[in-house]
Amino acid sequence: MSSTCESILDENFPQAWIGRRGHIEWPPRSPDLAPLDFFLWGHLKSEIYATKSESLDDLRIRIINECRQIGPEMLSNVRERFEQNLFYCMEVNGAHFQHLIN
Template sequence: MQIQCLSKVTVWCGMTPCQVIGPFLLEETMNGERCLNMLENRVWPALSTFDNIENMIFMQDRAPPHFTSNVRQWLDNRFPGRWLGLRGPHEWPARSPDLTPGDFFLWGWANDDVYRSEPRTLDDLEVRIQQGLTNVPQHLLQKFVADIPRRLQNW
């Protein structure tokens, strides 16, 4: 049996104490333009439905597409003074650990489900990612979001 070679998939997702936002999949390499497009057309429609959006803090990692000028401008407009990222109002310190819950918790949770057996097609991979990231128990989301202030203090 021949196994189809899988393309690269970029996954964006966020989390609140109540739910996972996304995941949103991109079958291309992420760059600043694609990042902005995903924020405007997929992430913002999901986030703007929250009643407490004006209290939400947007965290992102140090990936280069996240700190292009157009993405930072978008974040400044949507989350004025309330976003954490490279060259943002709340800057990541140099050589700091990656503190985003998506990196230290969420992907680790889904990774076992996604790769329990080798996905055979890109569609199979996408379905597994969707299932793995939408099945996170709410009590774990609450625990890991509540732990963020402690992680920030331990820089």
């Protein structure tokens, strides 16, 4: 990140911006803070592989169909979970918070 960008963040969000080497260190590659990791891939895998695929085309169709089944209510639940994980992360000052997740 350029020093200009950091200066702008410092000016607008003093001691409050999150980033690599920022005032609040962002946990590197934390799966609990990445909705695709903590939700989507696991959900798709459990649904798609419930039964064995007959072919690559069958697998592709299953993936597309399962993605289409993800509706607004499910996305709302994912957003709420993501927000809760952010609060857990803040509660432990960016340390591991897996023990706080139900």
